[in-house]
Amino acid sequence: MKNLLRIISIVALGVLLSFSFSKAKRVVVIDAGHGGTDLGANRNGVSEKEIVLNIAKKIKALNRNQNLEIILTRDDDSYPTLKDRTGKINDVKPDFAISLHINNSPRETTESKGMEVFVQDNEVSKKLASKFYEKFQDLKIKTENLYILRESKTPAILLELGFMNNPNERNYLASEKGQSEIAEKILRIISEN
Numbered sequence: 231m232k233n234l235l236r237i238i239s240i241v242a243l244g245v246l247l248s249f250s251f252s253k254a255k256r257v258v259v260i261d262a263g264h265g266g267t268d269l270g271a272n273r274n275g276v277s278e279k280e281i282v283l284n285i286a287k288k289i290k291a292l293n294r295n296q297n298l299e300i301i302l303t304r305d306d307d308s309y310p311t312l313k314d315r316t317g318k319i320n321d322v323k324p325d326f327a328i329s330l331h332i333n334n335s336p337r338e339t340t341e342s343k344g345m346e347v348f349v350q351d352n353e354v355s356k357k358l359a360s361k362f363y364e365k366f367q368d369l370k371i372k373t374e375n376l377y378i379l380r381e382s383k384t385p386a387i388l389l390e391l392g393f394m395n396n397p398n399e400r401n402y403l404a405s406e407k408g409q410s411e412i413a414e415k416i417l418r419i420i421s422e423n
């Protein structure tokens with residue numbers, strides 16, 4: 231009887247601990263914009279859909295934090311609709327979601343530069359954006375009525391990682407080194423937040 235009680239209390243403790251650990255676990259959805267026939271910004275054979283997918287996959291692959299789970303809205307060259315993406319975010323109910331994009335404008339120029347973060351009107355989204363502000367140079371924080379931010383019921387931000395029409399930024403974003411560096415920085419910010 232005594233042994234049985236001991237077993238029951240150990241099991242109960244185990245359940246309690248796993249519950250509190252699972253509560254501490256952070257879940258983050260990374261959304262690689264575009265995909266499939268939607269190339270996103272496309273210049274000199276470099277496409278936004280490919281760069282953001284590579285970076286999203288790197289963020290997931292680099293993650294060694296057992297208390298952090300990274301879920302991708304796409305991990306191949308498919309095109310989930312915006313509705314699919316926010317549907318997934320709203321099903322998963324992550325701590326927050328980050329949508330990855332790359333800026334573009336018609337004229338090829340080094341004057342277009344830096345990152346832009348679009349935020350929702352809530353504290354988590356703004357706090358996350360300010361973390362990016364600390365880690366990246368040339369970063370602007372903006373608000374705009376974007377579908378993925380509007381329709382996500384959990385906090386979210388949309389990151390424009392640089393400019394495709396700036397040859398320096400395009401080359402960096404298209405490079406293995408650039409993609410790894412950006413993925414590492416984003417993962418560090420996610421882990422801290």
Ligand SMILES: [Zn+2]
Nearest residue numbers: 263270331332
């Ligand atoms: Zn985009």
